[in-house]
Amino acid sequence: MFGAEIWFGLYWFITQSVRWSLVYRRTFTDRLSRRFENELPKVDIFVCTADPAVEPPIMVINTVLSVMAYDYPTEKLSVYLSDDGGSELTFHALLQASYFSKHWLPYCKKYEVEPRSPAAYFESDPRILDATHTKDFASIKKLYEQLENKVLLANKLGQIPDKSEHKGFAMWDSSSSRGNHDAILQILVNGSDPEARDVAGCKLPTLVYLAREKRPEHFHNFKAGAMNALIRVSSEISNGPVILNVDCDMYSNDSQSIRDALCFLMDEEKGHEFAYVQFPQIFKNITKNDLYANSMTAGREVEFHGLDAFGGPPYIGSGCFHRREILSGRKYSKCYKIDLKTQNECKMGNVHELEERLKSLASCTYEQNTEWGHEMGLKYGCPVEDVITGLSIQCQGWKSVYPNPERPAFLGVAGTTLDQILVQQKRWSEGDLQILLSKYSPAWYGLGRIHIGLTMGYLIYCLWSPNCVAVLYYSIIPSLHLLKGIPLFPQVSSVWFLPFAYVIIAEHIYSAAEFLLSGGTFLGWWNEQRMWLYKRTSSYLLAFVDTILKLLGFSDVKFVISSKVSDEDASKRYGEEILEFGTTSPMFIIISTLALLNLFCLTGILMKLKANFSLSFLWETMALQILLCGAFVVINLPLFDALFFRKDNGRMPSSVTSKSVFLALLACTSFTLLY
Numbered sequence: 273m274f275g276a277e278i279w280f281g282l283y284w285f286i287t288q289s290v291r292w293s294l295v296y297r298r299t300f301t302d303r304l305s306r307r308f309e310n311e312l313p314k315v316d317i318f319v320c321t322a323d324p325a326v327e328p329p330i331m332v333i334n335t336v337l338s339v340m341a342y343d344y345p346t347e348k349l350s351v352y353l354s355d356d357g358g359s360e361l362t363f364h365a366l367l368q369a370s371y372f373s374k375h376w377l378p379y380c381k382k383y384e385v386e387p388r389s390p391a392a393y394f395e396s397d398p399r400i401l402d403a404t405h406t407k408d409f410a411s412i413k414k415l416y417e418q419l420e421n422k423v424l425l426a427n428k429l430g431q432i433p434d435k436s437e438h439k440g441f442a443m444w445d446s447s448s449s450r451g452n453h454d455a456i457l458q459i460l461v462n463g464s465d466p467e468a469r470d471v472a473g474c475k476l477p478t479l480v481y482l483a484r485e486k487r488p489e490h491f492h493n494f495k496a497g498a499m500n501a502l503i504r505v506s507s508e509i510s511n512g513p514v515i516l517n518v519d520c521d522m523y524s525n526d527s528q529s530i531r532d533a534l535c536f537l538m539d540e541e542k543g544h545e546f547a548y549v550q551f552p553q554i555f556k557n558i559t560k561n562d563l564y565a566n567s568m569t570a571g572r573e574v575e576f577h578g579l580d581a582f583g584g585p586p587y588i589g590s591g592c593f594h595r596r597e598i599l600s601g602r603k604y605s606k607c608y609k610i611d612l613k614t615q616n617e618c619k620m621g622n623v624h625e626l627e628e629r630l631k632s633l634a635s636c637t638y639e640q641n642t643e644w645g646h647e648m649g650l651k652y653g654c655p656v657e658d659v660i661t662g663l664s665i666q667c668q669g670w671k672s673v674y675p676n677p678e679r680p681a682f683l684g685v686a687g688t689t690l691d692q693i694l695v696q697q698k699r700w701s702e703g704d705l706q707i708l709l710s711k712y713s714p715a716w717y718g719l720g721r722i723h724i725g726l727t728m729g730y731l732i733y734c735l736w737s738p739n740c741v742a743v744l745y746y747s748i749i750p751s752l753h754l755l756k757g758i759p760l761f762p763q764v765s766s767v768w769f770l771p772f773a774y775v776i777i778a779e780h781i782y783s784a785a786e787f788l789l790s791g792g793t794f795l796g797w798w799n800e801q802r803m804w805l806y807k808r809t810s811s812y813l814l815a816f817v818d819t820i821l822k823l824l825g826f827s828d829v830k831f832v833i834s835s836k837v838s839d840e841d842a843s844k845r846y847g848e849e850i851l852e853f854g855t856t857s858p859m860f861i862i863i864s865t866l867a868l869l870n871l872f873c874l875t876g877i878l879m880k881l882k883a884n885f886s887l888s889f890l891w892e893t894m895a896l897q898i899l900l901c902g903a904f905v906v907i908n909l910p911l912f913d914a915l916f917f918r919k920d921n922g923r924m925p926s927s928v929t930s931k932s933v934f935l936a937l938l939a940c941t942s943f944t945l946l947y
């Protein structure tokens with residue numbers, strides 16, 4: 273118990289540096305325009321997708337269209353879609369989107385549309401200005417519906433209606449599969465072609481589809497591998513000195529964001545210090561009380577602003593603008609300034625020849641015996657390739673920036689079932705722990721290279737997973753001792769009771785206040801406490817165990833892609849903020865067993881009350897244990913409902929229920945009998 277308390281104390285201390293001084297940033301994009309409008313740098317935008325089943329092509333192309341429609345000179349904009357799913361369906365959808373963009377871009381410009389993801393725009397009940405707008409609106413909406421129907425139909429059929437529509441479809445043959453195919457590179461819109469224009473006669477941004485080569489015998493390094501292939505291929509096509517990276521579910525919600533980011537990167541005084549500009553990840557589908565604590569409110573509204581005071585936020589994968597040179601591996605030097613304004617013009621020449629030539633850059637063997645994945649590009653071997661890459665950049669001496677504008681720059685899709693979230697949290701906490709143990713550990717490699725406050729900030733995340741030990745201990749041992757009638761904490765009348773009471777009260781008031789001030793609701797805070805418990809006792813525990821197994825050589829790196837879809841039934845429950853179980857995940861067995869164990873201990877001691885001792889005696893000797901055990905029971909009320917009472921498909925599967933009841937009973941009885 274003492275060990276657990278020391279741990280909690282140390283961990284609390286680590287979470288303090290990011291609360292010392294918070295930095296908030298503002299941009300003045302009109303000044304950027306005044307100074308640099310004609311010298312703005314080229315920007316390459318990388319969108320990553322990996323599986324048409326969990327990342328529907330219609331969602332992917334909405335993201336693509338939203339970034340094609342940035343308020344930015346189109347001849348300086350190039351959009352690359354990396355498809356790790358190697359799917360014809362995604363390619364087909366992108367092709368349809370390229371046709372639609374000829375109408376969508378001029379429409380956005382003419383009516384200053386926000387947001388520029390068509391799906392989000394039509395959902396948002398847009399304001400119509402006048403009669404011509406009414407007409408234009410009706411026709412663009414119709415075009416979008418046609419696009420949507422085409423894409424959804426192909427998805428439903430699982431095949432492409434007309435393969436003669438584009439030469440690119442010839443790249444898929446009967447032998448190619450998701451994990452085994454040649455590199456597919458199709459330049460759908462060639463920005464340097466004078467003919468590539470929208471219906472209003474303006475130039476279109478370059479649009480490229482890339483599915484890098486996949487072979488079963490070559491490990492593909494997940495998103496990091498995809499990004500590195502994109503870095504190489506794009507360097508021969510547009511070679512923009514600024515790279516924006518978004519996940520396929522994170523559409524641009526603000527057409528000014530490129531300009532916002534450039535305000536930092538092009539700043540004449542400080543700009544050369546910044547390697548990347550990371551916007552927060554904000555989700556569109558959060559319910560009022562954020563049932564699964566998806567918003568990570570404290571992280572977004574407090575901690576990242578605190579990190580910005582010590583050198584800047586980590587790179588968190590989506591919504592991040594990088595300098596190409598630094599991301600590709602340029603070594604830091606103090607006096608070197610990368611001038612974004614000077615640009616080398618790329619001549620594309622014959623597109624078909626170019627496509628054939630560049631495929632080799634996206635082959636499985638290209639990276640053999642190179643520094644890609646180590647000294648160049650995104651780092652390999654870690655399930656949070658983003659965080660470790662950002663950290664290594666910061667360790668070289670560069671800084672990053674965290675703008676958090678009122679209007680979210682990007683909006684994504686958060687998980688809507690408990691299982692999805694716990695799996696995602698496992699990947700993150702496992703990856704972050706691996707960083708701690710890696711060459712780039714903030715704890716030793718970072719010392720002297722980054723600010724100590726930043727080291728502490730990274731440690732908050734790197735130590736997520738080891739937290740499981742103390743929390744597990746605290747959720748089991750005091751309750752079992754309560755059942756047995758053994759006090760573990762000081763008595764209420766003892767002065768030693770005071771520090772415990774103080775910590776409990778102060779910690780909860782502080783965190784609730786922080787949550788409410790960051791825009792959350794009280795129930796949202798309560799839900800976050802529940803998720804705090806579930807993450808620590810299941811995701812973090814499994815991550816901890818897997819990391820140890822990996823150190824011993826028993827386990828491989830995995831990357832479970834988060835699903836961005838859920839069935840109608842489940843979405844309805846998500847809307848009503850009802851916890852979704854429904855699958856037999858081992859994580860559910862853990863959290864259910866813990867909940868039941870506490871329920872049994874609490875009922876056990878209450879049943880013994882009259883026979884063995886009085887309530888006042890119990891309270892005097894074991895108040896803290898009763899409170900702790902009681903809190904576990906109360907926070908788990910929705911879980912008990914799912915275990916025993918609910919009838920819908922989202923309830924706990926009966927096999928999980930019976931296993932957990934068995935395990936909890938076993939723990940209680942063996943403890944009472946043996947100890």
Ligand SMILES: O=c1ccn([C@@H]2O[C@H](COP(=O)(O)OP(=O)(O)O[C@H]3O[C@H](CO)[C@@H](O)[C@H](O)[C@H]3O)[C@@H](O)[C@H]2O)c(=O)[nH]1
Pocket residue numbers: 320321322323327354356493494495498518519520521588589590655656657658696699700703831832833834835
């Ligand atoms: O083999 C793969 C696996 C994933 N992805 C893409 O990577 C992105 C992130 O995957 P997702 O399942 O959505 O993971 P999240 O946990 O939501 O993503 C966060 O965490 C990841 C690291 O764990 C980062 O890669 C992401 O950028 C960051 O947004 C998605 O666009 C995927 O399409 C690939 O391109 N190739």
Ligand SMILES: [Mn+2]
Pocket residue numbers: 519521834
């Ligand atoms: Mn995601």
